[in-house]
Amino acid sequence: MPLPKRRHSSTRQAKRRTHYKLTSPTLTTCKRCGAAARAHHICSSCGYYNGRQWLTPKAEVNG
Template sequence: MAVPKRKVSKARRDKRRSQVWKLSAPAFSRCPQCGELKLPHRVCGNCGYYKGKEVIASKEA
């Protein structure tokens, strides 16, 4: 059975483990209809449009 020849230092171990926990912020895009920030590939929460078509009827009208 393979056995490590030397002890792995805490710094080396923690550097390796820290890569798992990196998170990136979600990317936002502007809605072409109203200009509001929204998540990509989602219906705009402000105007209810997706890809130039009204998907959700707005409450204003």
């Protein structure tokens, strides 16, 4: 198996790792309830996505 001739310096390692970062999720407003919801995901407050109810909101279950 071929092996690297020299070890990479810590600076080189750090330069590579500058690209390892978290990205914030894209938020849109829900068309039904107006709450902030993730794009292309079911709304967490009303449970709707694409004009259809997929999940029952917890407030309606308890109350």
